[in-house]
Amino acid sequence: MTxxxxxxxxxxxxxxxxxxxxxxxxARIVRLILTQRIVLLGLLLVILLVVMFSLDAAGQLSGSxxxxxxxxSLINVVPLAMLAVAEMVVIVSGRGGIDLSVGAIVSLAGMVxxxxxxxxxxxxxxxxxxxxxxxxxxxAVNGFLIAYLGFPxxxxxxxxxxxxxxxxxxxxxxxxxxxxxxxxxxxSAQAVQLPIIGEYIPNFPLGLFTFLIPTLLVAWLLxxxxxxxxxxxxxxxxxxxxxxxxxxxxxxxARAYVISGLLSGLVSVVTVAQFASARPDSGVSGNGMALPAxxxxxxxxxxxxxxxxxxxxxxxxxxxxxxxNAGLLLLIAGNASGRYQLLALGAVLVFAAVLNGITSRRYSxxx
Amino acid sequence: xxTLLERPDAPPTPPAPSRTRxxxxxxxxxxxxxxxxxxxxxxxxxxxxxxxxFLSANSIQPLFAYVTPICLIGIGMTIVITTGGIDVSVAxxxxxxxxxxxxxxxxxxxxxxxxxxxxxxxxxxxGLLNGLLIAxxxxxxxxxxxxxxxxxxxxxxxxxxxxxxxxxxxTLEWFGRGEAGRTLGLPHAFVLTIILVAIxxxxxxxxxxxxxxxxxxxxxxxxxLAGVKVERLTVIAYVTTGAMVGLAAVITLASGTSTLExxxxxxxxxxxxxxxxxxxxxxxxxxxSVFGTLLGAILVQTVSSGVTQLGWPSQLxxxxxxxxxxxxxxxxxxxxxxxxxxxx
Numbered sequence: 001m002t003x004x005x006x007x008x009x010x011x012x013x014x015x016x017x018x019x020x021x022x023x024x025x026x027a028r029i030v031r032l033i034l035t036q037r038i039v040l041l042g043l044l045l046v047i048l049l050v051v052m053f054s055l056d057a058a059g060q061l062s063g064s065x066x067x068x069x070x071x072x073s074l075i076n077v078v079p080l081a082m083l084a085v086a087e088m089v090v091i092v093s094g095r096g097g098i099d100l101s102v103g104a105i106v107s108l109a110g111m112v113x114x115x116x117x118x119x120x121x122x123x124x125x126x127x128x129x130x131x132x133x134x135x136x137x138x139x140a141v142n143g144f145l146i147a148y149l150g151f152p153x154x155x156x157x158x159x160x161x162x163x164x165x166x167x168x169x170x171x172x173x174x175x176x177x178x179x180x181x182x183x184x185x186x187x188s189a190q191a192v193q194l195p196i197i198g199e200y201i202p203n204f205p206l207g208l209f210t211f212l213i214p215t216l217l218v219a220w221l222l223x224x225x226x227x228x229x230x231x232x233x234x235x236x237x238x239x240x241x242x243x244x245x246x247x248x249x250x251x252x253x254a255r256a257y258v259i260s261g262l263l264s265g266l267v268s269v270v271t272v273a274q275f276a277s278a279r280p281d282s283g284v285s286g287n288g289m290a291l292p293a294x295x296x297x298x299x300x301x302x303x304x305x306x307x308x309x310x311x312x313x314x315x316x317x318x319x320x321x322x323x324x325n326a327g328l329l330l331l332i333a334g335n336a337s338g339r340y341q342l343l344a345l346g347a348v349l350v351f352a353a354v355l356n357g358i359t360s361r362r363y364s365x366x367x
Numbered sequence: 368x369x370t371l372l373e374r375p376d377a378p379p380t381p382p383a384p385s386r387t388r389x390x391x392x393x394x395x396x397x398x399x400x401x402x403x404x405x406x407x408x409x410x411x412x413x414x415x416x417x418x419x420x421f422l423s424a425n426s427i428q429p430l431f432a433y434v435t436p437i438c439l440i441g442i443g444m445t446i447v448i449t450t451g452g453i454d455v456s457v458a459x460x461x462x463x464x465x466x467x468x469x470x471x472x473x474x475x476x477x478x479x480x481x482x483x484x485x486x487x488x489x490x491x492x493x494g495l496l497n498g499l500l501i502a503x504x505x506x507x508x509x510x511x512x513x514x515x516x517x518x519x520x521x522x523x524x525x526x527x528x529x530x531x532x533x534x535x536x537x538t539l540e541w542f543g544r545g546e547a548g549r550t551l552g553l554p555h556a557f558v559l560t561i562i563l564v565a566i567x568x569x570x571x572x573x574x575x576x577x578x579x580x581x582x583x584x585x586x587x588x589x590x591x592l593a594g595v596k597v598e599r600l601t602v603i604a605y606v607t608t609g610a611m612v613g614l615a616a617v618i619t620l621a622s623g624t625s626t627l628e629x630x631x632x633x634x635x636x637x638x639x640x641x642x643x644x645x646x647x648x649x650x651x652x653x654x655x656s657v658f659g660t661l662l663g664a665i666l667v668q669t670v671s672s673g674v675t676q677l678g679w680p681s682q683l684x685x686x687x688x689x690x691x692x693x694x695x696x697x698x699x700x701x702x703x704x705x706x707x708x709x710x711x
Contacts, residue, residue, distance in 0.1 A: 145693065149697065149700065150700055151693075151696055151697070152650045152651060154453070155650050155692060156696075158637060158640060158644070159688075159690070159693045159696075162686065162689035165685055166684070170682050170683055291455075291513060291516075298513070304507045305507070335529055336525075338524075339520070339521045339525060340521065342518070342521045345514075346514045346519075346520075346521065347517075349517070350511060350514035350518070353504070353506040353507075353510045353514060354506055356506070357505040358504075361505070
């Protein structure tokens with residue numbers, strides 16, 4: 001888990017190629033695309049949309065790839081982007097920060113939500129608060145192990161991944177909770193027409209406005225406008241320096257894992273509504289939710305070594321992946337499209353990572 | 368579990384007074400491994416006392432058979448983690464190797480030797496891709512292997528083509544779980560695993576390449592300045608992992624029924640990492656032992672087979688795995704701190 005290979009660039013090229021006055025406009029654009037992840041993602045997004053729209057116009061797709069389709073596929077962005085924010089916060093906190101347990105927390109907190117709302121008949125606001133708080137508690141266990149006891153994050157969250165996953169299955173004897181109140185939640189996952197402007201633009205999924213946009217807004221404010229956000233980036237960049245600057249490194253880092261847990265708890269509510277059922281394996285079935293979330297975070301420009309990351313990168317990366325998947329669903333018939341989505345995710349990630357590795361050496365010193 | 372907590376600092380760290388030469392190599396069996404041996408022995412005795420069926424050949428033989436794929440992949444993973452890397456693509460590689468070998472067995476009817484060779488070479492090739500991207504692309508291993516994991520899954524599922532492979536011939540039964548796969552009651556696959564663990568253990572301790580793996584994990588920059596070929600050895604580490612995955616794929620094919628499902632290997636990467644970590648290998652690199660990984664894999668399998676035999680819900684075993692990881696790494700952290708405290 002040590003960093004390693006990137007430092008070498010600095011020793012081989014002692015003089016960073018700083019941009020000079022003579023650099024022409026094309027060179028500047030290339031440089032911008034190669035060094036600014038957001039510009040690259042935006043470009044890829046535009047290319048994707050152009051290709052898909054022209055394929056649609058040529059009649060190559062099994063359905064129509066229009067704005068309605070794009071808007072309705074945004075339902076998949078909600079859990080993905082929220083968990084990517086969770087991963088971003090812990091990865092930014094540095095020292096090998098990562099959270100493999102988010103999917104397991106989604107399962108476990110989802111069962112807690114399902115039991116309290118669906119079985120015990122608690123009011124919905126209380127059930128949501130309990131689920132989110134429970135997620136936060138799960139995250140606090142991670143944070144305590146990592147920040148105060150010094151466990152490597154990968155190990156601590158691997159251990160809690162197993163523990164939470166197992167508890168989620170055992171808590172209700174592997175049975176899902178899908179009583180009437182839970183099934184009725186499905187209406188909240190539906191698409192809605194916006195007031196006033198709704199007639200002119202497509203209908204968006206409700207979860208976008210009730211969960212994702214508030215989460216992104218709060219996360220953006222937390223990261224850019226609060227002391228805590230600055231501390232988080234400081235400890236991720238250099239925790240020794242942060243310590244000598246008088247920060248409580250352990251508490252700051254532990255809170256990053258609590259935030260990740262809280263977000264996972266929130267995602268569990270979204271997932272329960274989307275499936276109309278609290279499934280004990282909702283967050284860990286198949287490839288799980290943690291790996292795609294980490295992939296989105298890394299693709300969005302979060303440096304795995306900590307201290308670097310932006311919300312806008314995450315948003316673009318999750319839009320890119322979700323619309324790419326939606327496009328592949330129309331382009332490739334049958335269940336083959338599922339595996340092409342894996343290929344697309346893997347290829348985009350490797351491409352972005354290798355490009356990053358090359359460009360950070362070419363324009364060394366650039367982020 | 369209590370034994371773990373009672374002896375946090377079992378091994379005496381100062382060298383024996385009779386020896387004049389200073390100890391360079393770590394001890395043959397480290398403290399963590401003694402603790403693991405103790406825990407496994409305690410668990411076996413306890414399980415044997417509660418469920419008499421546990422300490423019978425019918426129970427121990429499948430246990431060893433289940434351990435082998437995890438342990439084989441664990442050999443490679445131990446080397447990779449020792450160099451400071453990680454490989455989360457092993458489940459994808461296992462899928463590719465298993466499905467290609469299965470297709471060859473069913474459609475072409477290749478012999479045992481060819482099947483093993485193809486699977487191991489294919490695994491090594493996939494590992495080579497990982498290694499080249501990591502060593503020369505200079506990207507963090509976890510990111511590259513997340514990416515290649517998805518690509519390998521795509522390749523594997525494409526070869527599957529949404530179908531289950533039926534009618535696997537008995538070509539591989541020499542490695543299997545049946546009577547043909549055993550000599551004197553010992554599964555051949557398990558014996559082969561033990562031999563490979565022993566070879567890897569010896570190489571890691573006594574060869575130049577082996578020591579260089581530790582050097583890279585300890586400090587790659589220092590290793591480079593000391594003349595270690597960091598890139599080449601990094602590639603070798605991932606290729607070894609790939610080859611081991613290829614062998615594990617053959618054993619998985621042999622041990623199952625005559626069908627192969629696309630879910631083969633799912634979740635295996637985390638199980639392997641768990642075994643490696645419980646075995647005392649440091650995820651930060653520079654410290655690790657293949658022997659510990661073997662013990663870690665046996666411990667994990669003992670727990671899950673014990674949970675089943677006690678009649679508890681089988682999902683509980685993963686809770687114990689999580690707890691074991693925390694205890695194993697926790698005691699290791701405590702011992703490290705105690706050692707540092709003594710030196711300072």
